[in-house]
Structures are given as C-alpha cells and as structure tokens.
Amino acid sequence: MKRYQNPDIFEHLAMSYALGTLQGRARLRFEKLQAKHLYLRAVTDAYQQQFAPLAQMLPGEQPPARVWAAISRELKLGKQTTIQPAGWLARLQDYLPWSVAAFASVAASVMTVLLLTANSQPAAYMATMKSPEAAQMIVATVSRETMQVAFDMPANVLPAESGMTPTFWCIPKDKAMPLMRMGTLANHDGMKMPIDKKVWKELAGVGEFAISMEPMDKPPADKPMGKVVFSGELAAL
Structure with missing residues (x-):
C-alpha cells in the first residue's frame, strides 16, 4: 500500500492542512497530491468545512x-x-x-x-475498498457539496472478464435491509457517479461499499450474483 493511501497517514495530513499547522514544503507537497487524488481533496474539504467555525x-x-x-x-x-x-x-x-x-x-x-458537531450530518463519506488478497485498493469518496461518488483507482485495477461488468453496491449496516445497487463502473481512473439527495440521506445507514462482477446477459439483481472483487467499510468525515 502506498504511503498516501493509508488513512492513518492521509487523514492526519488533511487535518493538519485544514488547521494550518502543515507548513513549508510538506504543505506544498500535500497540495500537489490533492491535485492528483480525488479522495485527498474530499477528505481535506471535509475537515476544512468542519473547522470553518474556528475563525x-x-x-x-x-x-x-x-x-x-x-x-x-x-x-x-x-x-x-x-x-x-x-x-x-x-x-x-x-x-x-x-x-x-x-x-x-x-x-x-x-x-x-x-x-x-459530533451529532451533525457529515460533509463527506469515504471507503477504502480492498481486494480479497489486499493486494490492490480503490478509494471511494462521497461529498455532500458535489453530490457524487468519486473513485480513485489505479489504471486497469478492475478485472476485465468477458461478459461481466463491475457493479457498485452500498451495503446497509442493518443486514435485514436490502442492498443498494448503484450502477456499473468503467475500468479507468477518475470514475464519478452522481447521486441524489435521497441516496445521500440513506448513506447514514450504509456500513460498507463493494464492487462485484455481474453478468451482462442477465437482468439486474438486488444482490451480487458474481464475485465481490473490492469491499471496504464506509466512514463519515
């Protein structure tokens, strides 16, 4: 896992940046990383909104x-x-x-x-989705400001299986609740998926994001029929 894909590291850097305690070359380096990675911008924006009343x-x-x-x-x-x-x-x-x-x-x-703000609605959500072997990772962030799910992923990280398409799911915390099939994903970096206000509110009850490989020749199901290739817990920011 790359250094800046580790939540224990990049969340601390994002908080320090938002507070203004990250200075000098470290701050400039973090700004360059934000320009490259969507999830770093989302986490930093969330902390900046959270700390805005400090002024x-x-x-x-x-x-x-x-x-x-x-x-x-x-x-x-x-x-x-x-x-x-x-x-x-x-x-x-x-x-x-x-x-x-x-x-x-x-x-x-x-x-x-x-x-x-402990009990207030978060400004964003983030999930670090890993493959079953934990060899690869996809970071998904959802921002209230942009109302979209942004995926930060290496090129060609999603499997290319004939007749199968990667499908994005929201898995509720309450296992009795049905899964939310969000849509299919393209196999490239910088993928974004728009959401509406209803989905944003429902994210409060979501415990996990997942991506599965679903057959294209069958009607959409209400739960994964194929292999789950990435999954990770959803955290509020």
Whole structure:
C-alpha cells in the first residue's frame, strides 16, 4: 500500500492542512497530491468545512509590543506613533511565543467544534475498498457539496472478464435491509457517479461499499450474483 493511501497517514495530513499547522514544503507537497487524488481533496474539504467555525470562535490576538515597535521602526514613524498594548494578557503574550498561545487557542477551539458537531450530518463519506488478497485498493469518496461518488483507482485495477461488468453496491449496516445497487463502473481512473439527495440521506445507514462482477446477459439483481472483487467499510468525515 502506498504511503498516501493509508488513512492513518492521509487523514492526519488533511487535518493538519485544514488547521494550518502543515507548513513549508510538506504543505506544498500535500497540495500537489490533492491535485492528483480525488479522495485527498474530499477528505481535506471535509475537515476544512468542519473547522470553518474556528475563525469566529478564536479570540482576538494582541500582537506583542516588539511587533509594533518593529513596524514603527520600519515605517520610521517615531516613538509617538508606537502603540503599546496594556494589561496582564498582553504582557503574558509578550513573554510567551505567539505561536504557543495561538496553538493553545486553536486546540481548545478544535475540541469545542468537534463536540458541537459530533451529532451533525457529515460533509463527506469515504471507503477504502480492498481486494480479497489486499493486494490492490480503490478509494471511494462521497461529498455532500458535489453530490457524487468519486473513485480513485489505479489504471486497469478492475478485472476485465468477458461478459461481466463491475457493479457498485452500498451495503446497509442493518443486514435485514436490502442492498443498494448503484450502477456499473468503467475500468479507468477518475470514475464519478452522481447521486441524489435521497441516496445521500440513506448513506447514514450504509456500513460498507463493494464492487462485484455481474453478468451482462442477465437482468439486474438486488444482490451480487458474481464475485465481490473490492469491499471496504464506509466512514463519515
């Protein structure tokens, strides 16, 4: 499995990117990966939407006195225009590195947002579908913004069997509920499948995505008749 196909790695990177803590070359490298992989963009967009309220929840920051002094020197304004912050909070911020205080505020706000949004509807879903041998992988993401399922897959990863077509399924958490046959897939990278609002709502009860090989000379069935070649649990983002 490639490094950036491991959810334990790319979800941490996406969260760090959304929070702004991923900096320098690492951030530029992650942006290039987002341009290449649909699932990375979907995961990052989901975290950015989840953390969007942080901008309004963060308290106003008073820059340390040395910052105002540097600005005054750079603009050659003189001592009379230098603004001196007052109060114990300003003195504390002057003593501590600004980044430490900012990080503490962000961390506290993140926890608040996570608690407030714990029961809200997710912005996206994702499933990492693996073959039975776990030798290959397909990442499927569903975004509320785009209302479509996007598949990130290597070229020719789906089997090419005569008379058979790869078919996408949603498997409910409740095993008593019928499976959802979503449609057939083309054997190429960048496949997208549109969904409607009804399907989006039903995803809350879906526990797994799967792809099976179905015979083309038979009517569509309500469950796989052929071999399941990829499957994986669905997770809300």
